[in-house]
Amino acid sequence: MNAIISAADLASESAGPRPPVLLDVRWQLGGPNLRPEYEAGHLPGAVFVDLDAELAGPPGTGGRHPLPDPEAFGAVMRRAGVSAGTPVVVYDGGLGWAAARAWWLLRWTGHQDVRVLDGGLAAWTGGLSTEVPAPAEGDFRPKPGGIGLLDADAAAALAREGLLLDARAAERYRGDVEPIDRIGGHIPGAVSAPTSENAAADGRFRPAAELAERFAGLGATEAPAVGVYCGSGVSGAHQVLALELAGVEASLYAGSWSEWSSDASRPVATGPDPQ
Incomplete structure (x- = not known):
């Protein structure tokens, strides 16, 4: 499976019978949390995930963004509606780094169907939503070791x-x-x-x-x-x-x-x- 997806293909899949779970992981290196930007407009149905707080552990001996505890990461993903058999698409503001971090973590913890929106939010030509979704809890259970x-x-x-x-x-x-x-x-x-x-x-x-x-x-x-x-x-x-x-x-x-x-x-x- 390709690790990236175009905006056009994402729009088509989102309207189909098996829409992917969408994760908004907008992030600014050294800057403030970007949840306000998410709340001002995001892909319909997307759940915000905070890179610093949820895709990394506390800074320390493991570096500035050590890996999160797998169980804590799994809980974040389940709250976002991620299940083992559900496709997932992650996006950020366009640089792709934060989205790739989420992609890597999901792949490392065993999820087989996760892609990055190529070009991020800037590539999206559809409408945006200000509604913060409350998805049904997913069943994803991390199994570290999926990639190196x-x-x-x-x-x-x-x-x-x-x-x-x-x-x-x-x-x-x-x-x-x-x-x-x-x-x-x-x-x-x-x-x-x-x-x-x-x-x-x-x-x-x-x-x-x-x-x-x-x-x-x-x-x-x-x-x-x-x-x-x-x-x-x-x-x-x-x-x-x-x-x-x-x-x-x-x-x-x-x-x-x-x-x-x-x-x-x-x-x-x-x-x-x-x-």
Whole structure:
């Protein structure tokens, strides 16, 4: 099944006999909660999910956006009407990072039918609703392990033995700037692959053939295994999704640079060279 869906196809499915559960995960990095924007207008039937509070655990040793407790995540999904056999479509304001985080979490916890609205809310041409729905409780029970997850040690090993992609902006990878975390640079051996290059200016993913060419050029098709990290495990999920569109299976280091850099004992590389 394709991991993304167009606005036209979503409109058609929503009007059909088996409409998907819709999750609105609009989010602003470092900004306020976007529930007010959701309440001002959202896709009809969509339930708001807060990335910081519901798609992540409390910041700490696991990074700025550690994975949520699976049972707590499952309760959030059930309240949103998610069941094991129900299709789910997630969307955000258009960048795709937050939607990809929700997509990744659902896939990691075992849901088999979840897609991201390509281009997010900006791509939607239908009407919006201000009605906050109260869906019937779903039956989704998380079973972690549906797709690959790395911890810090596994990410370090993959950087040596396979391909570890750094999804942050190139200047953060090089260590030229570091606006958020303790120190700049990258995991030794990781290859720079900014998430911004996965999508066009309108937020839609580049065609699968273009993504496949991009990741092949980075060594993904030859590597025995592929992993991704970013700043805190959000934009990295977008990269995992882009790799799936390109036909490449990849694992996510969810703690990412925010976890790695918080431990002064871990090595840091700087500059354009992976090592």
